[in-house]
Amino acid sequence: MSAPDLDISTVAIHGGRSLDSHASSILFPLYQTSTFVHDAVGVDKGFSYSRVSNPTVDALEKAIGALEGTPPAVCFRTGMAAVTTLFLSVLKAGDHAVLTDVVYGGTMRLFREVLDHLGITASFVDTSDPANVEAAIKPTTRIVFLETPGNPTLKLTDIAAVAEITRRHSILLGVDNTFLTPVLQNVLQLGADISLLSTTKYIDGHNATVGGSLATQDETLLERFRLIRKTIGTTQAPFEAWLTLQGMKTLPARLKLHCENAEAIAQWLENNPAVARVYFPGLASCPQKALAEKQQDAAGGMIAFELKAGYDATIRMLNSVQLCSRAESLGGLETLITHPASTTHADLGPELRHTLGITDGLVRLSIGLEAPQDIIRDLEQAFAAAGCDAEAKEVDHEAR
Ligand SMILES: *Cc1c(COP(=O)(O)O)cnc(C)c1O
Numbered sequence: 407m408s409a410p411d412l413d414i415s416t417v418a419i420h421g422g423r424s425l426d427s428h429a430s431s432i433l434f435p436l437y438q439t440s441t442f443v444h445d446a447v448g449v450d451k452g453f454s455y456s457r458v459s460n461p462t463v464d465a466l467e468k469a470i471g472a473l474e475g476t477p478p479a480v481c482f483r484t485g486m487a488a489v490t491t492l493f494l495s496v497l498k499a500g501d502h503a504v505l506t507d508v509v510y511g512g513t514m515r516l517f518r519e520v521l522d523h524l525g526i527t528a529s530f531v532d533t534s535d536p537a538n539v540e541a542a543i544k545p546t547t548r549i550v551f552l553e554t555p556g557n558p559t560l561k562l563t564d565i566a567a568v569a570e571i572t573r574r575h576s577i578l579l580g581v582d583n584t585f586l587t588p589v590l591q592n593v594l595q596l597g598a599d600i601s602l603l604s605t606t607k608y609i610d611g612h613n614a615t616v617g618g619s620l621a622t623q624d625e626t627l628l629e630r631f632r633l634i635r636k637t638i639g640t641t642q643a644p645f646e647a648w649l650t651l652q653g654m655k656t657l658p659a660r661l662k663l664h665c666e667n668a669e670a671i672a673q674w675l676e677n678n679p680a681v682a683r684v685y686f687p688g689l690a691s692c693p694q695k696a697l698a699e700k701q702q703d704a705a706g707g708m709i710a711f712e713l714k715a716g717y718d719a720t721i722r723m724l725n726s727v728q729l730c731s732r733a734e735s736l737g738g739l740e741t742l743i744t745h746p747a748s749t750t751h752a753d754l755g756p757e758l759r760h761t762l763g764i765t766d767g768l769v770r771l772s773i774g775l776e777a778p779q780d781i782i783r784d785l786e787q788a789f790a791a792a793g794c795d796a797e798a799k800e801v802d803h804e805a806r
Contacts (some may be wrong), residue, residue: 412587413472415626421472423465434465436648457643458636466602466647467619469608469654473790474588474601474621480631481619481647485584485604486512488618489639490520492602493549496578499525502546506533506563508556508762510539510582510604511750533563534694540571552598553582554701558710558746558770559763560585560685562694565701569597584608584784585736589658590665590703598755599624600624604737607737608707610653611660615646649780660739663775664707670786671771675711680798682767685710709771710746713789720745722792724769729776729784736772741781744770 412421426435427702437460442453453459482488491514496502505513507530517528529542532550543550550572554563565581573580580600581593587608588594593601603609605617620631635641642650652782665688672686684691687698698705713720724732730743736752744750751764759765773781790793 416467416474416481418657419655419673422468422470422478424468426461427589434462434651435650436644437461438644439777445539457639457641458646459619460641461646462644462651463642463647466642466651469547469651470603470619471621473654473657474594475592476594476601476621476623476778477625477628479619479621480628480635481605481617481642482635482640483618483642483646484616484640485602485606485667486516486532488602488604488620489513489582490516491634491638491640492580492600492620493517493521493526494638495630496549497526500546501548502544502549503528503532504533504539504542504547506551506556507531508559508561509551510584511753511805512556513553513582532561533568534561536567536571537565538714539568542578543575547577549578549580549629551580551582553585554591555585555687555706555708557585558662558685558744558750559709560687560697560706560710561763562687562697562701564697565591565598566598568581572599573597585708586702587657587661589661590706591701594621594623596701600627605650605654606735608657608661608664609737610650611657612649612653613735613738613740614653615649617642617646617650634655660775661704661707664737664773665704667775667778667781668705668707668709668771668773671773672705674710674778674782675709675785678789679802680713680715680794681711682714682798683712694793707773709773711769711771712765712768713767713794713798714795714801715792719794720767720769720796721748723788723794726788727784728774728787729780730771730788738772740777741774741776742772746770757759 440456444450470479531538531542552563579598581598582602583593584604601621603619675681676684686709730741733742747762
């Protein structure tokens with residue numbers, strides 16, 4: 407059977423897989439080796455040196471390609487290695503890129519600290535209005551790079567609408583699809599040229615590895631990514647690839663639960679008097695719900711919410727959780743809680759944070775696979791311990 411006939415849950419387990427020729431083990435073997443012996447000068451079995459390629463990494467690339475509906479993907483040591491390789495592959499001095507203003511912090515830093523020094527410039531715009539993308543395109547623009555949902559307020563960008571613009575200008579469109587994965591949002595079918603994943607998150611799903619991937623239908627681009635990867639040495643390691651191969655088999659099954667649990671927790675938060683606002687594309691109150699329904703198969707497992715209480719009470723609340731883990735990252739089995747204003751977005755300064763909606767009371771949750779009622783009970787006791795309920799009453803009183 408060909409992949410288009412198979413459901414995505416089947417593709418995650420069987421897509422692009424083959425038994426190894428040596429012993430037909432059901433799990434593809436871990437080739438933990440740096441180098442491969444040539445049968446004769448110029449005669450090899452397709453592998454030479456693990457910075458260039460490795461059978462276990464190759465197996466992961468075929469599996470991710472099957473999930474994306476593309477030729478084998480190109481896998482990297484980290485998500486940032488994928489981001490760096492992408493931009494070094496398609497940009498040169500004098501070129502310009504347009505990116506989502508709420509793009510991953512590391513991607514923004516790459517432009518500000520590295521690519522800028524190489525004469526490559528970028529504009530960070532609010533891509534939730536595609537007109538801003540069109541307005542930011544210059545004669546030197548080579549690529550538009552979106553992140554949707556954006557971090558941490560889950561702001562969405564209409565991928566198909568931006569693809570129409572990039573096609574008209576004959577420039578590339580890349581999308582960081584880490585938050586939803588091809589299981590919930592197929593960015594290539596929506597018109598993007600390149601799909602980027604930090605496999606660290608939902609693809610591995612177990613907080614066991616860091617990694618990244620680039621997928622595209624364009625063979626010339628794939629060749630360019632592989633050339634730059636072997637040159638700068640950003641290749642994924644065999645053991646990480648092997649672990650990721652195991653984790654990704656349960657991706658569709660895990661995502662179903664992540665989404666279901668997030669839905670329940672988002673509903674609870676929305677009805678909680680200590681909470682000013684919930685950002686979750688699955689809620690009827692979400693202003694971008696129609697767009698979410700158009701381009702996503704589900705709302706995803708990420709939630710952001712704003713407490714009415716101020717900075718100190720919000721920090722106290724984070725310090726009072728017992729089941730949720732105070733940790734950056736996302737997409738694993740454990741529910742993680744972060745305070746963007748003091749951690750991931752602390753560098754931005756209060757003004758830019760305010761523009762991006764990252765208030766002192768904003769909290770981000772990566773919903774795990776624990777029973778949602780247990781997470782709700784944990785948040786409930788943390789709200790109470792931090793005095794969030796009492797502070798909310800005061801805020802409400804003053805507002806009246
Ligand atoms: C984590 C993340 C990255 C970077 O991936 P690493 O594996 O940490 O290098 C890029 N984009 C998004 C959206 C991420 O969440």
